[in-house]
Amino acid sequence: MSDTEAEIETIENLPLDEWHRAHGARMVPFAGYSMPIQYEGILAEHTWTRENAGLFDVSHMGQLSVSGEGVAEALEALMPGDFSALKTGRMRYSMLLDEDGGILDDLMVTNAGDHYALVVNGAVKWDDIGHLREHLPDEITLTHHDEQALLALQGPKAADALGRLVPLTNDLSFMQGTFAMWGDVPLYITRSGYTGEDGFEISVPADKVAMLADALVAMDEVKPIGLGARDSLRLEAGLPLYGHDITEQTDPVSADLTFAISKKRREQGGFPAAGKILETLAKGPSSKRVGMTIEGRMAAREGAPIFAGDARIGTVTSGGFAPTVGGPIAMGYVEAGHALSGTKLQIEVRGKMLDATVTDMPFVPHRYHRKKKA
Structure with missing residues (x-):
């Protein structure tokens, strides 16, 4: 084995590795780390997060x-x-x-x-x-804070649970953050996450993360949740996954992420390839990321070809069974002429043609906590 191969196969452990295993997690390699994919089952964990509060370890970020x-x-x-x-x-x-x-x-x-x-x-x-x-x-x-762990607490009961430990988090609205103390432990907490639910991401010193995780899962409404449910939740929320739905080969306009290009930047440019991106924004992209609902029970996975009649017009980039929707859904890129909501398409899976319909995202409405305007 070469040094390069050995380096590629090196898998690191998260600060909570022993904690995950003690809680019954099934561990898999992901992003260079050994990470929990599930504890009691993806479906159960997905549903628990939609109805209660799920604790995710995202310290690999x-x-x-x-x-x-x-x-x-x-x-x-x-x-x-x-x-x-x-x-x-x-x-x-x-x-x-x-x-x-x-x-x-x-x-x-x-x-x-x-x-x-x-x-x-x-x-x-x-x-x-x-x-x-x-x-x-x-x-x-530029400083890399590798001494910090990162937890995400997500779901409709996340605010109640975290509020018992850190009361000032109740004052945060979506996309807002603050420094806080939990006893003598310094935290930085943002009201954010990648499930479409209300929730928080908590940066905590790695040597204190097990103590915080214990305190959270001791609450009746909180359970540890794995990567599997995190993926199904973010797919239902219509949120792209880097390396799959967006890559170096995709641009912000085709990826349907133009909301991240602020009005000032659209007017003034000054970011990489601004001219090219703003021209695409004005003229429209040749292909576009869309959501699709699929008839039947068979899921379409990444790489499945998308057809309009006999013509291949796109590719699935994420897909799976959506527990909250009650059926399979997918995300992918199709030629712009086929990107309108309601467009009928077909996806080829294992030699079968599955009927699909372009669907507005998110598939499940976001439930972020936004402060009401006076």
Whole structure:
């Protein structure tokens, strides 16, 4: 075995590895880590999160901080978000773009006061760190917080559960964050997540994460939930998964993520491939990410070809059985002329042609906690 092969096969353990195994998790390799795919079953865990509160370990993700004079402008040179207008404690979804407008990663950016906090996908975090170090000005400091773990508490009862431990979290609205103390443990908590449900992501020192996880699952409404249910929940929520629904080969317009390109950036540009992306935005993309509901019970998985009549017009990028919907759903790219909601298509699965219909996303309505406007 070569050094390269050995490096590729190296699987790291999360800070909660022993905790997961003690709670009956089935562990699988994912994004370079051994991670829990399920505890008691994906369907049960999916339903529990929709009705109660699920605790997810997302410590494989990269937690970065970026600081220094002109940091907002430096980030805006690499992403299409308007970070200089982001108030302290507010966060924004954005994308790291390459010079051709391809998506290197999608990520969360938070104005944490004296720095900007970035949460990037685990599978590409080292690539992201390298890209940022190469392209950020020398006066900007980039720190990788590998001493921190990250938990996500998701579901309609998440606020009640976390509020018992950290009462000030009840004051947060969707896409807002704050520093907090749980006893003598420092936390940074955002009201966010990737399930479509109300919930929180909690950055906690890795040596304290087991204690926090114990305190949360001790509550009647909280159970540990694995990667399997996280995937089915985010698919129902219509949320793309990096490396599958979005890649370096896809641009923000085709990926239907233009909401992340703020009005100011549309007017002023200044981000990678701005001219090309804004021209695509004006003229329309040649293909577009869409959601599809599928008749019957057979699921279409990533890579399945999509047809309109005899013509292949797209490819599935994510798919599976959707417990809340009660049937199979999929996400994929189709030629723009076939992207309208209600369009009838077919997906080929194991030699069979499954009838599918282009469907507005999310498949299940989001239930984020937004403060009512006065």
